[in-house]
Amino acid sequence: MDEPRWVGARVSRIDAADKVTGRLKFMSDLSFPGMLWGAVLRSAHPHALIKKIDTSKAEAIDGVVAVLTHKDVPGLNGFGIVVPDQPVLCFDKVRYMGDAVALVAATSKEKASEALRAIEVEYEPLPVVDDPEEAMLESSPKVHADGNIHHHIKVERGDVDAAFREAAVVVENTYYTPRQMHAFMETESGVATMDEDGNITVWCGSQHPFRDQLQIARALGMNPRKIQVVSTPTGGAFGGKDEITVQIYLALLALRTGRPVKIVLSREESAVAGMKRHPMKIRMKTAAAADGTLLANEVRVVADTGAYASLGGPVVNLAIEHSCGAYRMPNVKLEGFCVYTNNGLAGAFRGFGANQVIFALETQIDMIAERLGMDRLEFRRKNALRQGDVAALGHTMTASVGAVATLDAASKCEIWVRREELKARPSAPHKKRGVGIATELHGCGLGVGLPDYGAATIELLPDGRFAVGVSCPEIGQGNTTAFAQMAADSLGCSVEDIVMVSGDSRYTLDSGTSTASRSVYTGGNAIRCAAARMREAIADVAAEALGAPREEIAFGRGSVEARSCPAGEPTRSAGRLSFREIACIAESKGRRLKTEGDFIWPVADRGVEGYFGLPHLIYSYITQVALVEVNTLTGEVEVLRAVSIPDPGKAINPVGIEAQSEGGVVMGMGYALMEDTVIEQGITKTPNFSTYIIPTSVDAPEIETIIVEELEPSGPFGAKGIGEAVCVPITPAITNAIHDATGIWITHIPATAERVYMALRKQAGEPAGA
Amino acid sequence: MSPRKLGYVVPETLREASEFLREHAEHARVIAGGTDVLVQLRRRPERGGADGLRWLVDISRIPGLAGVSSASGTIRIGALTTHEEIARNPIIRKGAPLLAEACASVGSPQIRARGTIGGNIMNASPAADTIPALVALSARVRLSDLGGTRDILITDIFEGPYRNSAQPGEVLVGVYFDALPPTCRSAFVKLGRREALAIARLSCAVVIERDGAGRVVRAAIAPGACLPMPAQVSSAEEILAGKVPDEATVDAAAREVAEEMVRRTGVRWSTDYKKPALEAIARRAIWRALGVNVE
């Protein structure tokens, strides 16, 4: 094949013009004739038994078309990616404030809210379970009948106790991480319609239309073929739309009323009912030898998964997998608990368990380096995994490994090289500057033991363009642009000749989720496969039409030609056929050229017995560096500059990587410094953006992205994935920079001004309240 | 969010507005930029929402309520003047730079373009940014009703958090204060949870006038977001008065601001942080009002 022309180029997003002009319609922008407004009655208590539900007054309201309760769920009254333990509509009890108790459809939004208020539910409140560690006790009230420990994982390798005895340095600390909110711009929203034949279409932002289709079908007791799910474009997801959000409610209401129904969650409802990042308490004990070799890591994670399982178990598994980061760690004892409480809901969130443990680990790493008097970067480089190494969970790192390469690049970046000089010049005498560094690896794909596959379709359109279908939705990350670039180079045409079809269960094949840093790798490989088949199909048509042997057909840009003409014969223009001409010729014979491609993920050479989804074979790598300034009088921390050095394998679109990198830095910075969904006694205290604080553009530092490409042979054009890693090490890079500036260690994030100030005072030896 | 049916009236004169407001008393409320009112309408009554409200009275068509003017040393700002206009206005930037700073720190460009100074005052939030600045300027506010107008000191318009002392029917028409002479400097410093769209957790407004020898002739210090009622801290002002401030004096005055806050509010769980933080921003504000930028 020719040199790639589109892959690796700074291509502007194929959806850019529609997005910036506002032409693009998100699902929540859709309207249909006769459309009703749906609304969800949420629980009035964080934990209570339901004694009685009376909907008669609501039904009597003029303009109210349907009121549904658990009795109206025709199929399985439950959903959940791993175990369907979350009721579609609660019947016996409620377990968090976001629990759905009833649905209404009405002719206006106002009527729908009025109907919600008219529904009478009698509850018997139960004690609220809000502390995960207490929840683990036998004596705790139960959120679910079979106990509050939803999932427990334990992995041991080597002998940590012996290592701790022999080690020169052992550090042990407890870390606390907050309940971060995805804060996507489009809340969980969508529309469902039903046709005369009873087929339902659900238009709703999400991350896996085919799994949504399955979960909707299961709840409706309907054949999945009668349900179409469309989830591109999604106005941001970050994992928060991996699980079912409002799809089943929409489908139930459309089924009942036969009319289009729309639900748009308010920001407050989204904040209360929606997914969050698991708060974790992490105990970590890490040891190193005097020469700086890491010897052992003992980790205990307790994760608050809230009321239902969703992906809590897999998140904890990945926390365990990532808890030794990008380092060789010969002895490990790792244990994780995923615990039910009445604190909202936690599940998938960009980073998927790594953010929490990497914050803990990378702090431990800095502490050990300091104790050993070693340079922080050198210490990391010394212990970083190389290709061929055995990783902490015992699998062999056979895929591309960019840990050292990203650290090497970090050692040359300006804020690292000039760190002493930058630190010496704070903007005021009471301010202190510091530079911090952190690194991680990040598993791509679903890991050992879970079906992980991709599929793509390519169709030659009559005008000579290609329709390329991949189901992984466009959730804002830019995967459709990357797909179009890879398709263009695989087919030998221009990106403008690619029409992407994405996130639609009717018009694409199941290619899995847009999660787990997997969609570019998966979709790209499936596209490569489908494109090779398309080229064969085109060559067949061309050979026949040109009367040339099949092997003689060569591909140019947008055309094919018979390579050698018989000697003496002048080159005929007829010896060349454009893709459009190919389409015409095929059409005239009553054919449409359409191919399918598939792909199955390779996996690590060994799993962890008894558990699924870990470890991974392919990882992306990233090192991030931050320059911060701490106001020692108020505890305020300003991130002045950040350098982000990802190894995504081949950067299919460098602009896309930069955008991911910059967004990731700001998201990880919010996690480090300000974000936390506060829930007290089961009640969310920060339900909107005036109380839940995220960084604004003014808070964002100057961000430089340096892409390091460690090509992955199994990836399309050498690509891996990068969507998650970009938001992970920046958090400990910032907290380590605070240490570098002031000497205090941050073990509890977010590092708010109060926390930093109090730690400074404690360091100075002043008692609190002085 | 609970939906509600609200009437919307757009009076053309102050008289019409007052008549309507009197008639409907607690069922009617003025709306200016709406950046506070509309947020309150979204809230459920039990969480501070505007319960019992039936009418919004849009005063934006009433002539003469917007704009900045000055006459014989007195600056007048109409109630409908937006934060954006005030922050950019040359009269304010010269005659009350701290107010320009305070307005520039409000919310975001969108909020500054809609939110008005009248709304900021009448909403009476403890965290309102213009209030400490206006207190430090000893501003007066003018209220209009059917019987005419009355002027009161800015500090007298507040009755408590989110409560003002205006009578039903009264409309705020403007605020007045003396332009600061060239011998004065001023500063407004705010501590938020982030750089933009940040409600003040603490703030401090300071005006200092000095004589030719550098001695403080007059100091006004008004902290924000931390006192039960907006006020100056005269005990801190007195520490500066008559002195050529050195580091020790400024430190002492700043400490006094923080200590006075604790005296007025009592010790709370947040005091451990708020006291030293207020001291730090008061010190920063005082130095800036002395012409020293300590950031």
Ligand SMILES: Cc1cc2nc3c(=O)[nH]c(=O)nc-3n(C[C@H](O)[C@H](O)[C@H](O)COP(=O)(O)OP(=O)(O)OC[C@H]3O[C@@H](n4cnc5c(N)ncnc54)[C@H](O)[C@@H]3O)c2cc1C
């Ligand atoms: C996102 C956001 C960020 C914000 N950030 C800040 C900030 O950083 N700092 C800050 O101080 N504020 C902030 N605010 C609050 C608000 O924008 C300001 O208080 C603004 O000045 C209010 O002005 P308004 O014209 O919008 O008031 P409105 O909402 O119209 O009115 C507010 C109140 O004042 C009354 N009122 C208004 N005008 C008059 C009048 N002339 N006579 C009698 N009563 C009157 C109304 O009845 C109402 O009770 C923010 C608000 C939002 C939504």
